[in-house]
Amino acid sequence: MKTGKVFLVGAGPGDVRLITVKGLEAIKQAEVILYDRLANPKLLEFAPSDCELIYCGKLPDRHILRQENINDLLAEKALEGKVVVRLKGGDPGVFGRVGEEAAALAHYQVPFEIVPGISSGIAAPLYAGIPVTHREHAESFAVVTAHDKSAEGKPKLDWEGLVRGVDTIAFYMGVGNLPYICENLIAHGKSSSTPVILIQWGTFGRQKTLQGTLQDISVKVTEAKFSNPAIILVGNVISLREKISWFEKMPLYGRQILLARTGESASGLAKELMEQGADVIEFPKWKKTKLPVELGNVKDYDKILFSSPESVNEFFEAVIGKGMDIRKIRADFFGGSSKSINALKERGFIARLIEDMPQAGSLLVVGDNDKNIIENADYLITSEKELDRKFLPIFQRMLEEADVNTMVFPNAAAVGTFTEGLKACNINAFELLKNVQVVCMGQQTKNAVERAGLTADGMPESATREALVEYLIKNPVVGER
Known part of the structure; x- marks a missing residue:
């Protein structure tokens, strides 16, 4: 059996549109996807309908699959000859354990590619109106883990080096260790008035921010019950936020x-x-299966309502396939949505929305097997829809x-x-x-x-x-x- 291939893909920070072109191409050809909690699940909808989806989500207090099991599963699925995508939030090389997964695949001699993604440590601040570097405020930037695998989970860092050598610091997933982080930065020379901001669910519409200083941010977080997933950003560049905040000013932000x-x-x-x-x-x-379409007395109706854009295409494919002259259909066309109206327009027909459909006259509803659209109508089923x-x-x-x-x-x-x-x-x-x-x-x-x-x-x-x-x-x- 031919060995498959694994793509270790960065899904980006949350906004589904921030995935790379190459990452999206990998998803579209995947036969198996192992995905993390922080990878936006909407990306899975780009996968083929028969793609196997395996959740590998991790929370601080529980793991759905342990890392060793994930490594073995990636190799196992690829050795079955399948195209496998490991979909990880942010960039796989930034605290994404991609090195361990790649090493395991190399051990099993499984071909793989690593597809970079946009890291949340850069993207979340930008969505909060903060560039992590700026000629006047920050010439250096560091990403730092805010916990380790020790019993206490407190990172052993070169605190003095961070304070002396780095202007902007992004701590990943460190809300639980925030007091420890602030204490060490202050103890090693960082001013207690240094700005700090926490960005939760960065780049999502649910993004929330909480701003303070090294001196008071821990208290604010406790009072606000702020939690992960969040990026903790420390540095004077945060002062730019008041001028260039943009995402939170969008009309439907917070919806x-x-x-x-x-x-x-x-x-x-x-x-x-x-x-x-x-x-x-x-x-x-939903997933749909096309059905054979018998047009019957379709020419005799006064009104034809298309329940979906797919039903428009299925109907006209049947009309063309049966050799019917479309000019013999005397009905006025209506659409259940603007998408259906546009699908009819692309075929050269002017249609109106269901809201504008008169009560009088015989009605044929064209669509799938859902017959709850309208009462006292006949139905032409063009496809079978199921969850x-x-x-x-x-x-x-x-x-x-x-x-x-x-x-x-x-x-x-x-x-x-x-x-x-x-x-x-x-x-x-x-x-x-x-x-x-x-x-x-x-x-x-x-x-x-x-x-x-x-x-x-x-x-x-x-x-x-x-x-x-x-x-x-x-x-x-x-x-x-």
Whole structure:
């Protein structure tokens, strides 16, 4: 059997768009991915649908897989002839133990490549408005582990060298040892008034910062109950933050949005929300199987509603395959979302949203096997959709680490599929959405939410991305800035 190959990939610091091109290419060809807690799980959606996903997350008090087991598993999967990706948060060479993994692969004579990533020690400060070097404030920069493998976990560092020779110091995952760090820096000559900032979940929309000095930061951290994952940055360059902070000024910064998803791929709506500074979790993840399509009396309907952009393509593939003259279809076309409208537009058809669809006339809904979109309609099933169950535990972990404050239903079809997905996760929709702002894209969607027994807090003026962003800006959640 031919030996496979392992890619040891840096996933970047959190923002899914910060992965390298080469890292993303590795994920797209992977047959097995072993991923860490700090690698953004959204990256896994770029993997092939049949890719095996193995969680290797580590917390201070427990390890899902120990490092020795990870080393052996990488070699084992590659020796089966598979393309394996080891996906690690930040850069694999910066406290990522990539040296141990690479040495184990070399021992087993398994081919491998190391793909660098953006380190959180540089990226998190930049997202907080702090360059780690500056000609007037900092000519040197160091990344330092804030704990070691000793019983006490306190790092044995050249404190004097750090104080004398380094202007900006980034300590990784050191919240628990913060008093020890501050005491040693002051004891070895660092001024007690030196600025310190902690950056939690850097580059995510949930990013939080806490600023102080070596003298008072430990007390502030205790009072704020600040925790890892966080970068501790020490140095006078932090003073630049007041002038060049940018990420926290984005319109949707602080929004942690749960977006109901009906299609297989990531939505353009999610991308737009992220570009405005929000954290977005799309749920659930679906996989589809195309079905043979019998068009029947499709020419006789007054209205045809396409439930998804995929359904548009599946419908016209069937029309072309059957040799039907599209001009004989007299129906007006409608889309369940703006994505469906755009898919029809690409094929030369002007369509309107479901919100603008008149009540009168016969209706055919084209889409997958979800028949909860609209009552009193006929359905043309073009594909069978089912939950991608391997993503359910991933979603549960994402929810545990997030603090969702906004729920967005983009269309009526999303309501049933969302609640179905939650049931598979043993999550109660009412409990999950308690104290969460629920936003609906259009009246039909609002009606579907209320039929499901959920409370809708409002909706934008129109079912467009722009209108949604404007609505969220004008209607902040409790606790937002």
